[in-house]
Amino acid sequence: MMKLWLKILTSVVAMTLLFALVPWQEAQRAGSQISLVVWGAALCGFMTGHSLGVAKWRMMVNAGRPGLRWLAAARCYAAGLFANLCLPSIVGGDVLRAALAGKASGRPESAVLGGVADRVSDLVVSGLLISVGGLLVGGALSGWQAQLVSLSLPISFGVGLGCLPLVFQRRLSRWPSRYRRLIARSLIALRRFWRNPHIALRALLVSFVVQSGFVLLNAWIGRAIGIEVPLAVWFLTWPLAKVAALAPISLGGFGVRDATLAALLVPFGVPPALSLVASLIWQSVMIAGGLLSGLVWWRLSGSDHGGWLKREAFDARPVED
Numbered sequence: 001m002m003k004l005w006l007k008i009l010t011s012v013v014a015m016t017l018l019f020a021l022v023p024w025q026e027a028q029r030a031g032s033q034i035s036l037v038v039w040g041a042a043l044c045g046f047m048t049g050h051s052l053g054v055a056k057w058r059m060m061v062n063a064g065r066p067g068l069r070w071l072a073a074a075r076c077y078a079a080g081l082f083a084n085l086c087l088p089s090i091v092g093g094d095v096l097r098a099a100l101a102g103k104a105s106g107r108p109e110s111a112v113l114g115g116v117a118d119r120v121s122d123l124v125v126s127g128l129l130i131s132v133g134g135l136l137v138g139g140a141l142s143g144w145q146a147q148l149v150s151l152s153l154p155i156s157f158g159v160g161l162g163c164l165p166l167v168f169q170r171r172l173s174r175w176p177s178r179y180r181r182l183i184a185r186s187l188i189a190l191r192r193f194w195r196n197p198h199i200a201l202r203a204l205l206v207s208f209v210v211q212s213g214f215v216l217l218n219a220w221i222g223r224a225i226g227i228e229v230p231l232a233v234w235f236l237t238w239p240l241a242k243v244a245a246l247a248p249i250s251l252g253g254f255g256v257r258d259a260t261l262a263a264l265l266v267p268f269g270v271p272p273a274l275s276l277v278a279s280l281i282w283q284s285v286m287i288a289g290g291l292l293s294g295l296v297w298w299r300l301s302g303s304d305h306g307g308w309l310k311r312e313a314f315d316a317r318p319v320e321d
Contacts, residue, residue: 007251014255018262022273030225030277038224039281045217046289049210050081056121056206061101061114063199068105075300076100082294084252085287094119118203125207126239129215133236211239217285222278229268237264241279254283 019027058073068076080097098115102108212235219234241261245253262275 007249010249011251011255014250014259018255018259018272018276022262022271022276026271026273027277030274031281033225034221034277034281035224038221039285042217042221042282042285043288043292045213046285047292049213050077050289050293052206052210053077056203056210057097057114057118059199059206060117060121060203061105061111063110063114063117068101068111071300072104073101075297076104078293078296078300082290082297085290085294117200121200121203121207122211123243125204125211126243128208129211129235129239130243133232133234133239136232137230137236215239218278218282221281222274225274225277225281227265227270227274227278229265229270233265233268237261237268240264258283 054070054074054077057077058068058070061068061073076097079100080093080095082093083096084093094115098108098111101111101114105111215234215238216231218238219231222229222234238261241257241264242253244260245257247253247256250256258276258279261279262272265275266272
């Protein structure tokens with residue numbers, strides 16, 4: 001509980017400092033320029049991106065052959081997206097959807113590995129976007145920002161490669177006995193995934209489309225409130241801010257994402273007030289999307305709330321080995 005309060009405190013302090021440092025009138029003027037049409041279109045784009053995310057996550061989970069159906073995947077994914085609003089970490093939603101998928105399919109190891117692979121694919125794509133954006137921006141960055149950009153892609157791949165020895169080289173007999181069965185099933189699921197590299201390539205492609213779409217949406221929001229920077233700048237700064245928000249030091253990245261984006265856009269001549277407003281508008285889109293996802297979760301669990309869908313529609317049929 002103490003850790004949760006520290007995360008809340010970090011978010012509160014970060015937002016308080018941002019609002020204390022930026023000119024309030026300038027921020028208010030920028031916020032008034034966003035139209036309901038632009039905000040609504042951004043929300044539609046957000047939900048469309050996560051609809052593709054459902055397909056990608058289900059593909060990764062089903063690599064372990066649990067046979068998770070589309071409606072079951074949509075329900076679990078929507079639950080995780082909604083949980084991001086309530087849990088102290090962005091990754092907390094991943095845990096919930098993995099737990100629900102594991103219960104529905106009877107193969108928790110495939111749900112966990114699929115969720116991890118899904119998150120890793122997003123991180124790898126974020127590193128790729130950051131590197132491409134940094135190359136396109138050219139010499140506009142210097143100091144720690146240039147070093148961070150140059151290291152982003154190697155770090156993204158290094159994290160994934162660093163986990164491989166732990167997975168493949170540790171003997172099953174060296175794991176605690178109560179976890180051996182789960183780990184053995186996880187290794188089987190991982191080998192199935194390894195034997196199907198086309199699944200990983202398709203997942204990376206979908207992730208690239210989704211993450212690029214989110215960058216374009218943020219660039220559109222920024223332009224609507226007066227941020228005039230090259231598109232390449234957004235492909236550099238927005239993924240960096242998103243990766244910073246994954247650090248377990250704040251409440252769902254709130255405050256950290258906003259401060260990071262504001263700091264990264266300063267070298268490109270963007271006033272922090274505009275960056276803060278753009279980030280908060282996207283934050284409102286994510287909150288609205290999370291609430292809509294909660295409604296989808298509730299409706300797709302509708303056999304307990306009116307029975308408009310049969311429970312059998314969500315039951316996965318595990319594929320026999």
